[in-house]
Amino acid sequence: MYESILIKDIEIIFERDTQIGDLYLQNGQVKAFDWHLNFPAELVLKGKGLTAIPGCIDTHVHLRDFDLKDKEDFNFGTRAAAAGGFTTVFDMPNTQPPTISLDALAQKRQKAAAHCLVNYGFYLGATKNNLTELNKAQNIPGLKIFMGSSTGNLLLDQESDLQNIFKNTDKLILVHAEDEQIIMENTRKYMCEQDVSVHAKIRSREAELKAVQKAVKLAKLYHKRLHILHITAAETVAFLRKEKVAGLITAEVCPQHLFLHGPEAYEKLGNFAKVNPPIRDQRDSMTLWQGLKDGVLDFIATDHAPHTIEEKIKSYHEAPSGMPGLETALPLMLNMVNTGKCSMYDINKWLSQNQVKTFGIPNKGYIRRGYDADLTIVDMKTKRKVTNRKLQTKCGWSAFDGMTLQGWPVMTIVNGNIVYREGDIFDQIKGQEVNLT
Ligand code: DOR
Ligand code: ZN
Numbered sequence: 001m002y003e004s005i006l007i008k009d010i011e012i013i014f015e016r017d018t019q020i021g022d023l024y025l026q027n028g029q030v031k032a033f034d035w036h037l038n039f040p041a042e043l044v045l046k047g048k049g050l051t052a053i054p055g056c057i058d059t060h061v062h063l064r065d066f067d068l069k070d071k072e073d074f075n076f077g078t079r080a081a082a083a084g085g086f087t088t089v090f091d092m093p094n095t096q097p098p099t100i101s102l103d104a105l106a107q108k109r110q111k112a113a114a115h116c117l118v119n120y121g122f123y124l125g126a127t128k129n130n131l132t133e134l135n136k137a138q139n140i141p142g143l144k145i146f147m148g149s150s151t152g153n154l155l156l157d158q159e160s161d162l163q164n165i166f167k168n169t170d171k172l173i174l175v176h177a178e179d180e181q182i183i184m185e186n187t188r189k190y191m192c193e194q195d196v197s198v199h200a201k202i203r204s205r206e207a208e209l210k211a212v213q214k215a216v217k218l219a220k221l222y223h224k225r226l227h228i229l230h231i232t233a234a235e236t237v238a239f240l241r242k243e244k245v246a247g248l249i250t251a252e253v254c255p256q257h258l259f260l261h262g263p264e265a266y267e268k269l270g271n272f273a274k275v276n277p278p279i280r281d282q283r284d285s286m287t288l289w290q291g292l293k294d295g296v297l298d299f300i301a302t303d304h305a306p307h308t309i310e311e312k313i314k315s316y317h318e319a320p321s322g323m324p325g326l327e328t329a330l331p332l333m334l335n336m337v338n339t340g341k342c343s344m345y346d347i348n349k350w351l352s353q354n355q356v357k358t359f360g361i362p363n364k365g366y367i368r369r370g371y372d373a374d375l376t377i378v379d380m381k382t383k384r385k386v387t388n389r390k391l392q393t394k395c396g397w398s399a400f401d402g403m404t405l406q407g408w409p410v411m412t413i414v415n416g417n418i419v420y421r422e423g424d425i426f427d428q429i430k431g432q433e434v435n436l437t
Contacts (some may be wrong), residue, residue, distance in 0.1 A: 001417050001429070002042040003027060010047025010377070012367055013054075013344045015353070023052060025373040028416035032369065049381070050410060053344065054352040054365050055087025055374030056330055059121075059141065060229060060252065060301035062151070062322065063089070065111060067096035069394075072306040074115035076394035077326070078431065080304070081118045082420040083392045084327040085409030087374035088364065088434055089118060089304075090141050093125030094152030100125045102133060105140070109433065118414050119374065119431040121359075123174065125154045128161050135169055139436050141359050142227065143171045147211045148178030148203070150276045151305065151320055155180060159214075166218040172359070173219070174227045177211035178203055178277055196316045197266040200278040205233035208277050212236050216243055223248070227358060230303050232257045232277045234287035241296045250358045252301040253288050255329045256399060261285045269399055271312045271319035275305070292350065293342075299354040302329045306395035324393045328386055328400045334378055334407025361434055373416035382408045392425065 004026040011020045012033065022037035023030070032039065063077035081089050091108070093099035099108060099122060108122050121141045124134045134143055145165065149155040156162065157180040166173065186202040212228055216239075219226035228251040231237060240251055256275055261282045265273040273279055291297040305322025312319050330351065336342050348365075356365030363372045383406040388397050412420035417429045 004039070004041040005043045005045065005413075005416065006037060006039055006041035007045045007047040007052070011051040013051060013348055015348070015366060016345070018344070023047070023367075025413070025416045028373050030367055030369055030371050030373050033367070047377070050377050050379055051344070052367060052375050052377050053348055054367055055376050055412070055414065056085045056351040057088040057355040057361070057364065058086045058302050058304065058326060058329070059090040059355050059359060061089045061091055061304040061326065062094065062306070063091045064095060064306065071308055072394045074112050075117070075427070076392060077304070077306075078115070078117040078120070079392035079425050079427065080324065080326040082412045082414070082425060083409070085330040085376035085378065085412055086326055087118050087376065087412060087414045088120065088361070089326070090121040090123060093123050093144055094146070094150070094154050096152070098125050098152060098154060099123065100127050100130050100154070102137060105137060112433070113430065116431045117419050117425070117427055117429055118412075119434050121434045121436065126156055126165050127154065128156065131165055131168055135171065139433065141172065141436060142174045143169060144174045144176070146176045147215065148176060148180045148183050148207065148276070150176060151322060157181070162214070162218060166222045166224050169224070172225045172227055174229055175211070175215045176229050176276075177208055177215055179207045179210040182207040182210060194316050195266070196271050196274055197262055198316070199266075199274050200262055200280050203276060203278045205235050205280070208233045209235050209239060212239060216249060219249055220245065227251070230254045230257065230277055230301070231288065231291070231297055232280055232284060234284045237287045237291040237296055241291070244296060250298045251296070252299055253292055253297045254301060254303045255325055255332050256303070256323060258285055258288050258292070258300075259332055260399060265399070271314070271316060272323065272397065272399055274316070274319055274321050275303070275323055276321040298358060300329065300333070300350045302326055304393075306393050308395055309397055312397075323399050324391070324395055324397070327391055327393060328398055330376070330378070331386070331405040331408050332400065334380060335405040338380060338406045360436060364434075373413055375413040376409050377411040377413070378407060379410045380407045382406065382410070384408055
């Protein structure tokens with residue numbers, strides 16, 4: 001741990017311009033930036049040829065732990081975050097035990113303080129009868145509702161239950177939007193199909209659109225803040241383009257839906273491409289990119305959802321849904337910058353700033369004097385293959401294994417501490433719970 005770090009000659013991506021100079025971090029904060037600084041520092045780093053961006057924030061991860069620690073845990077999951085350039089992660093409640101009470105939240109907090117290497121926050125999961133208790137929770141980013149069934153058993157698809165939540169909470173509501181009835185009908189219809197490509201037929205575009213329409217209607221009716229998780233379908237983007245109300249409704253997209261599409265992804269990856277909601281067609285991916293560019297989709301979240309290889313190689317109907325994403329999201333995006341498809345300002349917006357705006361996270365998302373020294377330093381020239389055996393995530397695989405990408409994080413700084421540097425993890429560094437109040 002260093003009390004102060006001076007990074008010389010580094011390129012910094014600010015909100016609207018890029019500058020090269022010296023960056024001084026002290027006591028966990030950004031203290032100064034100028035073309036030449038002479039401050040005494042415990043550690044002086046050469047930044048020449050490297051680029052600093054605000055630490056990336058992933059507001060949708062499944063760190064598992066507890067009874068699901070065979071898949072992932074706080075330590076491995078946040079090692080993956082650090083290696084992937086993420087300085088803050090928000091963890092989902094479909095764990096075992098599920099995070100559906102203040103007690104379960106307290107347990108997570110206690111364990112995370114000892115094991116998380118980056119900053120973190122915890123969602124609570126809504127059930128039929130826990131709203132009164134959840135409303136008392138302090139400092140949580142939001143309440144998650146599974147409108148369609150997925151990993152875990154937090155399904156909440158009854159209209160009256162949904163109404164009750166939208167009516168009676170002032171917390172941000174996050175929805176996994178897939179219509180359970182449509183999923184069930186299609187599951188029956190395609191019961192005998194064994195090929196994973198049927199996944200997109202079972203969890204159809206209609207299933208997503210119907211649930212999104214329902215949630216948007218409730219948010220407008222009760223005037224509640226709604227965040228829609230992992231949008232996948234072209235039709236949903238079109239609907240949101242018309243119906244999304246600024247300041248009330250936000251939406252996210254995942255790398256797997258931007259970068260992978262059927263039939264190729266299913267042919268190549270089998271069940272390793274099985275995620276909820278599913279990977280769809282090229283037409284959908286293209287529409288998602290458009291939605292991201294024009295702001296219909298606010299930001300990127302990974303939905304890092306590791307499962308073991310043993311589970312994933314089971315038959316289609318048995319294999320669980322989900323894939324890891326923390327270590328590939330940023331390189332995938334930096335590679336897009338290198339190929340001229342988006343800019344570093346887009347990266348700042350889609351991986352830090354719009355998360356900060358959506359969740360009201362103070363002192364993060366920008367490289368500014370007095371802000372937290374959460375920084376991701378990237379080398380835009382490094383070209384490397386995604387390689388399963390080099391990953392930090394406990395599950396040990398990636399859907400992007402073998403893909404050559406140019407632009408990689410080389411250092412991740414959390415609260416002024418170097419937690420990742422060129423392949424090495426410094427796991428004596430611990431993150432903190434994000435202060436959302
Ligand atoms: O693919 C998914 N995996 N979608 C979800 O909704 C849950 C996640 C998980 O926790 O495995
Ligand atoms: Zn998820």
